[in-house]
Each structure stands twice: as structure tokens, then as C-alpha cells.
Amino acid sequence: MATIIDVAKLAGVGIGSVSRVINGKDSVSDKTKLKVNKAIKALNYKPNQSARSLVSKKFNTIGIWGTELAGTFNSQTLRVIDHELITHEKHCLVTNGDISNLGNPNVAIDSVNDLISKGCDGIIFWGTDITHFDIGFIEKYFPNIVLLNNRIEKFDQKCFYFNHYKAGYIAGQHLVDNGHKSIACITGDFQTEDGRKRHEGFLDSMKDNNITVPSEFIIEGDYSFIKGQESVMTLLKRNLDFTALFCGNDQSAMSAIATLTSNGFNVPDDISVFGYDDNDIAPFTSPPLSTIRVPFDDMALAAVRYLLNTCYDLQLSVEHNFPVELIERKSVRNLT
Amino acid sequence: MATIIDVAKLAGVGIGSVSRVINGKDSVSDKTKLKVNKAIKALNYKPNQSARSLVSKKFNTIGIWGTELAGTFNSQTLRVIDHELITHEKHCLVTNGDISNLGNPNVAIDSVNDLISKGCDGIIFWGTDITHFDIGFIEKYFPNIVLLNNRIEKFDQKCFYFNHYKAGYIAGQHLVDNGHKSIACITGDFQTEDGRKRHEGFLDSMKDNNITVPSEFIIEGDYSFIKGQESVMTLLKRNLDFTALFCGNDQSAMSAIATLTSNGFNVPDDISVFGYDDNDIAPFTSPPLSTIRVPFDDMALAAVRYLLNTCYDLQLSVEHNFPVELIERKSVRNLT
DNA sequence: TATATAATTGGAAACGCTTCCAAACAATTT
């Protein structure tokens, strides 16, 4: 592979001139520019980024550390991130922190260190599967970080999160407002913080309305289609009397609807279903799903932009406020 | 940030020894190893990968060039790739070739060159949105590539693809076998090669069964939920008499089912629906969707492994054969 | 104990680039 020296030789100039042409910021005469560009083309020369970043201390790459790199909506979010980065001529280096099966307890920190030593100028932490302690530790020697869908008071500016508690509360209140008093629940994954938060919010809305939710009405889910199905089956077997079902996300809501339907229940006439996320799927379940819109894409965009600003001295506008929005479709029946 | 020299000084050894300890392949005495490791910890030292790869010519990173980085199943596939890479201590650098809106016609080649000059040891080309000509050009100076869900005869070994033609044919035949003679179609995206191929296969199966499909029975889709809905609506408006609907993917099949249902048609009693992909969603539509299983994950795994083998001299087993599999669920009615 | 062999070690050279500085050249002013 051709180096800058080859180009300089072929063009009959010094390496400094070649470098100047490549980077296009210092002044070079048109004559030199021409000669250099011709040589670059002739040799199919591509600057070696390792050498470049070794001296410039910039890698033009943002690391993404995530445990949420699966799931229907997340690829869309990843795309948003990538698109914004490419717009600013940066790249993204992806790493999946969630590799519990590799048997290394330090995987989280290790993979972050990898990202750092690989030269990432900044890192997006996506998800809550990293301890606050770890983040604090990392932030000390590597401050260019941002948290997506996670919140740590200490770094509030660097956090881009959604008020899942409030959203859960609003969802519950909405069901109550529609006359529901007996509500079952397939929660999100309690392993994740937002899964817990939205459930807390839901529970508190019940409490504030003097409604008790017996524990057999609650099943801990994990956001998957299959778990939604299974949970409905156990709920049905328990022979409980509920008029509404609050699901931890749209996926489980969807399979819940399908399972309910194939078991002879009409949604929403017999049982109302309420989702969470406002996925791509939500408008296309039958009936279309009422849900909470979580503006993941907006959050992701804001997070990248914040990082872009701090890493490369840009001035992109950054949103920090992501309001809870309730989307009413057809899956909740008004009982009043 | 601490460098290898700092570590050497603190440990009271030469930089060579530090390097040897880090890389753990040359012999070092236990005493030295201990001193060095202590210093590394004390300084929170992380080797600079740019410097490393500058000399070693290895970056331990695989580039992913893709235009298919959205969609329900793709994030799962990305996860498979990432997981396999991490298992072998490699990373993935993701770039999205599909940024048509940036207005640069050379985006494809440019973004690939970026990946190369950034030091990627190999590249996965994911999708068909790059011309054979471009691939040929790139392969000449950068042979460590692999094509996922794409086929170019010349590089057959490096291609990991699925026989979409055959799958389309089998899908059509299955509908015919179940007594369907009047079949409508919401195709995949004809912009993509596999969208075209599966449609060709379908059409040929019709021809071989002496069934003509009038053009008003065919609507070009784009794989999206919304397009599935719209297409069903236009089909319905045209007032055609069809007993089955073949969809270009599961997403459009799902929204087609929902739309059909909400318009008073029972699936499959009135109209049968057949999908394509065997997504996560497929088992959870109502009724559960009969479809073609496309083993994206297996293909992706094989592709990474092939690349891993060529880039890093490994000997992982690599599958090259991905059979077409028809998944029968409940969305196709037997008319015979 | 002296010698031959093996294991370990330190540090120079090289990787390909950017940046800086002094030198060369050009344009302008006196």
C-alpha cells in the first residue's frame, strides 16, 4: 500500500506538501495541489488512519457501548446515530457489553477500555447494564462520555433519558380514566432499570387511585414476543378477572393480543391492552395498539450531538428534554 | 495518558519487556512480569491501538459496510456478528452505505475507503446496494472482503447468500399445492436484488402451474409495515378476487393481516397470507404466519468466520450452504 | 571451576503520518 512518501516522490514534492494537500487547511499552490492529487490517484493512495491519529490524537470515531443492540427499535436508533456521525464524517465503533456468556465478570470495563485504547474520541453508553460505580470510574480518566437511556445524577448533562416512572404512571392513570379497576400486568424486565421504573410508576398510579393490584395479576416479563405469549397463558390459567392488561413493551403487547385473540377474547371489547415504546409495530397490531411513545431516536440524536460537540468543538443544538406522550389507538376500551 | 515508557520507567525495566508482558507471547521472567503489571495498574495504562496497529499492521477490527442496518431482524444479525467478533477479541466498525441523502454519488466507494484507511483488517459487505463493478474494483486492492446476502459469481467463495429465487418459487408452489389459483402479491423492494429474485421465483412457479397473475394483482412493496397496509387497501379497492396473498417479507405480511382483518376478512378463511423471512414476529401474528425461513443469522455467522479465518489465520468452520425452508403455521388455508 | 547453552533483557529502528521551523521564493514597497 502506497505511503505518503511514495506520493511525494511521484509528485516530486516534499511530504509536507502532500500532507497539506490531503488535509486542505494550510496554503498550497495550485500547481503543487495538482501534482499531488494526480499522484494520489495514480497510486490509489489512502492515508493510514492509525498513523494519523497517532499524531493528531483524534480518531474521528465514536464508540458505542451497548447492551441494547437487539430489539425491534434499536436498529433504527443505531441507524440514527450512525447517520448523524457520517454526516459529520465520523464513524462508529460498536461493542456489545452484554456478553455475559463469555464468563468474564469484568467484561463491561474491559470492553470499554478496548474502545478507549482503540482511540475512540468519545463513547456512548447505551442502556443501564453498567454500574454507576463503573461509569464514575471511567469518567475520571475518560470524560468524553454520554449516557443514553440511563441517568446518573452526577453527570446529568451527559445523560439523555426518558422519565419511565412518569410514563408508567400516565399509562396506569389512562387505564383508570377509562374505567378500568382490575388491571393485569406483564412488566418489563426488572433486570433493567427502566423496566423497574415504569412498573413503579404504574403501581403508584394504582395506589393514588386506591386500586390494589394483587401480586398474581403481575408477571415479570422480559420484553420478548414469546414471554408475552407465555405470560398471557399463565394469566388465563389463573382465571383472574381483569379488564385491562398493561404490557412492558409493544412486542409483548403484540403477542399478548395475538394470544388473547386466539383464546377467544376480543381486544379491546373483553380485555384492553396497553403497550409501551410506540414501536413500528404498534399501529399494525389488530387492533392498533395504544401505547406510550418513547422518543428513542430523538434521545439518541441528542446524545450523539452532545458528544460531537464536546469531542470536535462543534455547536450542534442539543435537546435535553424528552416529554412523555400517550398515543391513543384502538386497544383500550372506555368502560365508563 | 500513560505511555509504555512511563510504565517501563516506573517498573524499572525496558520498554521491550513491557511490550512483551502486554502481548504475552515472548518469554519474560515472573519477576519482570510482576513489576510491569503492577506499574500498569498503578498508571491505569492502556496501550494505544493506533501506535500498535501502525507497526503491527493489524487492527483487530472488521468493518461492516451495510445498507441493511435497519429492519426488525437486522439488529439481531448485527448482534450475531458482533458477538462472534468479540469472542475472538475483535471489534466491528460499522458504516452505513445508504446515505443517499448526503448528495455524494461516490458515497459507497468513499465510505469503503474510509473503512480501509481506518485500518479494518477485513470488510463485510452487507446487502446488494453496491455494484458488482465497485466490488471488483475494491477487491483488487483490498481482498479481505466478504459479501453477505449478495452474490457475485467471480467471488463465490466470499459470498454468503440465500437462494431467493428458489424460495420464491417454493412459496408460490406451496400456495398452489393448497389449491390457490388466484394469488395477489405485495412484493419486496425491487430496488434490492433479493426483492427481485424472490418475485421472479414466485412468478415462475405460477407459470409452471399454468396460472397467470394479472398485473393488477401485483403491488411493489418496500418491506415496511405501512406499505403492507397501503397495498392491501389498494388491492381491496380494485375489487379483485384472490384467495391468497404472497408478501415480500413478514413485516408487510403482518400489517396486511391486520388490515385485512380490520376490513372484515378472516385470515386464512377468506384470504390466506404467506410471508417471507421468518422474523421474530412471524409466530405472533394472528393467525401465526406461514413463511419462508431465511437463515440470516447463520449466513452472517458464516460470513464473519470466513473473514476471521482469512484475516487472522484462524480455522473456524464455515458453512456455505443455506437451504430454503418453508415454515407452515396457520395463515394459509387448504382449499382442496 | 570453566565452558557451552539457553533464557531474558534493554533499547534502537521502523511504522506513516502531522506539525513545526527555517529556507526559498514571490510580490510589494521604498
Place this chain on the structure above:
DNA sequence: AAATTGTTTGGAAGCGTTTCCAATTATATA
């Protein structure tokens, strides 16, 4: 024509590693 100013240029130094070689130290053998 000489002096001043401004523009462009070449190439040395340095970025933080790995790798190599010669030198040192430890071990085994006679």
C-alpha cells in the same frame, strides 16, 4: 536596485508501539 513583507516549500522531529539484535544473566554440562 534594495529592502520589506508575505507565501510556499522541504524535511526533521515526534507520536506510542513492536520487533529485532546484541548484551547480559541464568542454567546446564564437562
